[in-house]
Amino acid sequence: MAVVFQKTRGLTDVETHYCPGCTHGIIHRLVGEVLEELGVLDEAIGVAPVGCSVLAYNYFNCDMSEAAHGRAPAVATGIKRLLPENVVFTYQGDGDLASIGTAEIVHAAHRSENITTIFVNNAIYGMTGGQMAPTTMIGQRTTTSPYGRDAATTGMPIKISEMLAQVPGATFVERVAVNTPGNVRKAKKAIKRAFELQLAGKGFGIIEVLSTCPTNWGLDPVKALRWLEDNLMVYYPLGNFRDYQEVENA
Amino acid sequence: MAKGKVTFNQDICKGCGLCVSVCPTNILAMDEKAINRKGYHPATVVEPENCIGCANCAMMCPDLVITVERM
Incomplete structure (x- = not known):
């Protein structure tokens, strides 16, 4: 055997501390496995967000920092510029990255900071009790949209990957589930x-991971x-919205 | 003869049942008779002889409960 x-x-x-069946645990594992397989656990520095994954620094077996709500890409920028030899990533939810942190993520991508962002999209604010997020689906009931999200007053759910794929500095953009x-x-x-592109110094990468929130989805x-x-x-x-290609950049 | 072997660290299982839902050979179940120290019915293997060692259960486990071995 x-x-x-x-x-x-x-x-x-x-x-x-995640609820039973919350897929944060799966995504944590994938990041941990990748860091281990690339042999960069000792050089990795993660930046945790505000949200359910605020305590991620207890779970990742590498150096971790915590950032104010939405500001993880700014903190990661500082860390990476001071310590360019280290592998720097942010781990952010949709309430963090797609709402209060939109400016930070767009400009980190625009500057093509050589960092990797794991963006966990579960279409709701989990930690604070299931409020509507910018990513919440039309008609989805949350504690702040009890009759379902209405596009007339709150707009359509924001597609972060499609948006960042338009930013010239974004090297790698992919949405997975x-x-x-x-x-x-x-x-x-x-x-x-x-992470491989970061190690090769190719610039900003983001992976949007569609995730579940069984508790707040009911x-x-x-x-x-x-x-x-x-x-x-x-x-x-x-799908992949953007990937580094040698020819294009030659 | 089993092609694989799954081992559950039942103490840390949260009883979500995702492993049971993805097992292609339906050999897993929640142990309704047991309650672990977290207060959940943990997942367990009921037909170990039919395990094919595909690791689908471990892929979906959010809490790293499962270890998979293969022949």
Whole structure:
């Protein structure tokens, strides 16, 4: 018998505070595995956001910093410029990155800071109790949109990946999901590619990961995966929006 | 003869059931008779002889409960 799957060294032994079935745990694991496989755990510095993953610094087995709400790309910029040999990433939710932190992420991409951003999109504010986020679906009921999100007053859900793909400095932009084992494996490939580009000094990379929030969606964990597929993946199509190409930049 | 072997660290399982939902051979179940120290019914393997070692369960486990071995 050969071990084909065991806990990565990229994560600590601390048990996460996430709700049962929350896919944050899967995404943490993918980042930890990629850092371990690339052999950069000792050089990695992560920046945690405000939101459910605010305590991510307890779980990643590398150096971590915490940033004010939405400001992780700014903090990561400072860290990377002072310590260019280190691998720097931010881990941010949609309430953090797509709302209060929109300016920071757009300009970090615009400057093509050589950092990697993991953007977890679950279409809701999780930690604060299920309020509407800019990414919330039309008609989705949240504590601040009890009759369902209305486009007439709140606009359409914001597509961060499509938006950042228009920014010249964004080197790598891909949207993935963690709703099936196959998609989890694809998500890991995308995360690895973004970190490899950072190691090659090619500039800013972001991976948008469609994630679930069973508690605030009011669904059990398995139904939440179906809801993600039937709703989020329809409005937020998976795929690569931008990748580094040698020819284009030669 | 089992092609694979899954081991559950039941103490840290949160009972979400994602592993059970993706097992292609339907050999996993929530252990309704047990309650772990977190207060959940943990996941367990009920037909270990039919495990194919695909690691789908481990792919979907948010809490790194599962170790997978293969022949």
